[in-house]
Amino acid sequence: MRLGMRERAMSGTADQFDSEKARMLRFAERMIEERGDAVSRSALAGYAGVPRPRIEAMFADDDELFDAVVAGWFGDHVTIMEEVLASDLPPNRKMFEFFARRFRLQRERFRANPAAFKAYCELGAAHFERVRSYVDLADHYLCELIAQAQAEGAFEGLAIDRALSLINQMVLPYTMADVLTYMDERLSEEKLGQIVDTLFAGLSAADRGARGLSGLRAA
């Protein structure tokens, strides 16, 4: 936290400062949900009825405010991924939980407030560079899961990066938040389980001929 002696003195104790900051973040989230757009520090000060210098002591610039909102959104995702990675489930169970728990969290958020959820989806798409580190972290953990699965014979012969890309594509409806906004009723943990079963039973480097030798000119 960027907090000098002077700001700390202005703000009371560090605990008070942190809880005030958390309260300001709730205001920022509410603004995003209402307006569907990113929030500046000055707009937040006006909305929350707080002096601008006080907001500026909490967030060094508008990007830091945005990043704090993003961190609030993805914090639970990171916790879920770390818990699943630390568990001693077999690889197929682990991969299912890795996707299913985050899917369930997203679905709860979507169903609790579809309009706010859409606002966050659009904001994340428009500012993807500030979300990327969470996507990269998820890829990092998924690579660990793939390595564990390969150690037990799954995904035979596939480079980890290739398996990563193919798995990400095949489970995309369960990770890409905005898919919920148009096909919530067709997504389920049961289907996700069948997809993970399919991956473990069928995904390998073996060319089984679907693509054919003659490419798109064949039929």
Add this chain to the structure above:
Amino acid sequence: MRLGMRERAMSGTADQFDSEKARMLRFAERMIEERGDAVSRSALAGYAGVPRPRIEAMFADDDELFDAVVAGWFGDHVTIMEEVLASDLPPNRKMFEFFARRFRLQRERFRANPAAFKAYCELGAAHFERVRSYVDLADHYLCELIAQAQAEGAFEGLAIDRALSLINQMVLPYTMADVLTYMDERLSEEKLGQIVDTLFAGLSAADRGARGLSGLRAA
């Protein structure tokens, strides 16, 4: 075509009328690409510099104009699906071509004009009820492919509707047009081939345990 004697007389021969209509559709497409929004008959008349009654003789109402634009977009998709269904390729090759040819068409359109492509994606999402019949037709043809594949031992034990839903989810990045707008460089015919291979090797009704008995509370 809704075309009375009087309109036909006004418009010259039916051939002239049809080519004029096709020309007006090009104008409508250009308007959509420029504005990113649906087009009314009166706006089209103004844009094309044509008397409004002339446009009204071609399109009974704004919905009919919109449907004609949608038909122009999906016409090639329908041709592709029918050609693939009529071919005598084995089921895995057929399913690959079924998805790959339409993916390639979408990708060509996207790369030729990304902004116009995005405008069509947004328009299709906003007026999904007018696109639904094409989605339903694709599902209908995919069910035929699934039945052919099951006759040769694939997707064992799965109800056709269930296989349809799971396959649609696992190939979603290659059918949902707007995925191209954010991950074009990660999609390829080669990966699609590996996904179809994975489906044919691994998708069945067998519960292989990814979901576990204890659901999401397990890890």
